[in-house]
Amino acid sequence: MKNIIVVLMGGISGERKISLLTGKACAAALKKKGYKVKEIDAKGNFVDRIKKIKPKLVFNALHGQYGEDGFIQSILEFIKIPYTHSGVLSSSLAMDKEMSRILFKKNKIKTPKYFLLNKNYKKNLRKQMKVKKIKFPIVIKPNDEGSSLGVYICKNNLQFKKNYNKLKKEYDKILIEEYIPGKEIQAAIMGKKPLGAIELVPSREFYDYKAKYSSKAKTKHVMPAALSPKKYNEVLMLARKAHKILGCRGITRSDFRFFKNKFYLLETNTQPGMTKLSLVPEIADYCGIKFEDLIDWMAKDASNNR
Numbered sequence: 159m160k161n162i163i164v165v166l167m168g169g170i171s172g173e174r175k176i177s178l179l180t181g182k183a184c185a186a187a188l189k190k191k192g193y194k195v196k197e198i199d200a201k202g203n204f205v206d207r208i209k210k211i212k213p214k215l216v217f218n219a220l221h222g223q224y225g226e227d228g229f230i231q232s233i234l235e236f237i238k239i240p241y242t243h244s245g246v247l248s249s250s251l252a253m254d255k256e257m258s259r260i261l262f263k264k265n266k267i268k269t270p271k272y273f274l275l276n277k278n279y280k281k282n283l284r285k286q287m288k289v290k291k292i293k294f295p296i297v298i299k300p301n302d303e304g305s306s307l308g309v310y311i312c313k314n315n316l317q318f319k320k321n322y323n324k325l326k327k328e329y330d331k332i333l334i335e336e337y338i339p340g341k342e343i344q345a346a347i348m349g350k351k352p353l354g355a356i357e358l359v360p361s362r363e364f365y366d367y368k369a370k371y372s373s374k375a376k377t378k379h380v381m382p383a384a385l386s387p388k389k390y391n392e393v394l395m396l397a398r399k400a401h402k403i404l405g406c407r408g409i410t411r412s413d414f415r416f417f418k419n420k421f422y423l424l425e426t427n428t429q430p431g432m433t434k435l436s437l438v439p440e441i442a443d444y445c446g447i448k449f450e451d452l453i454d455w456m457a458k459d460a461s462n463n464r
Contacts, residue, residue, distance in 0.1 A: 173222035185217075196211055
């Protein structure tokens with residue numbers, strides 16, 4: 159059974175539904191490429207099921223907590239089964255917005271001004287904002303979540319309190335950052351090579367969970383991003399730099415805001431979505447790489463010690 163590829167999907171994070179869509183799409187692509195595929199939902203005794211199959215590799219189609227934060231990567235390293243995407247440390251660093259931003263700033267990549275609150279925070283928010291030189295509107299989000307889950311734009315203290323009270327029920331650490339207007343630009347890296355950058359023009363307030371995964375949200379995709387050649391190349395280099403700083407492998411997608419001729423890096427995603435509405439496949443297709451070939455490359459890139 160060693161020639162089987164296990165596609166690991168679903169799981170128990172808030173992104174379970176999207177992970178299932180990604181997993182199904184990737185499994186279908188692998189089958190088209192002639193691989194024997196076994197789909198496994200990452201819940202219950204799924205590790206025992208993987209060990210029993212003894213697959214050639216695990217295609218990690220999980221999203222969110224336990225899937226792209228170093229948890230499943232640690233398990234796969236321990237049982238010595240090759241896997242796709244980034245390794246333990248890089249996955250953990252990329253998922254932790256505070257830690258990744260510390261690294262980005264240290265390496266001279268601009269990020270929005272921010273500070274971190276824990277769920278028991280009771281002090282004066284405005285004092286914190288004054289110290290960090292942040293004014294309303296602000297963005298609040300979980301420190302370690304993906305797919306824009308739990309992200310809110312707050313225009314005043316009342317909106318902040320309302321949304322903060324929602325988040326603290328589920329998350330221990332909440333990131334508060336300045337709101338950067340401007341263009342939403344996302345750039346993809348494949349191995350060590352920049353693929354391309356796409357611009358998103360959502361009909362909603364920003365490119366949130368619904369804008370990402372609902373065909374009804376009517377987000378306009380501009381590929382390639384409407385930037386000057388110099389700025390287009392700059393955002394690709396910044397994405398590659400972030401990929402390298404975090405020690406990422408495989409495919410990543412970095413999310414930027416472009417405002418007043420400057421790029422601000424929001425985060426780097428180590429396991430971007432692979433659904434029919436996902437950005438990396440769209441960028442790859444523009445570059446002449448079909449979806450099946452993209453997934454095939456990811457499978458061939460799998461290894462341990464990532």
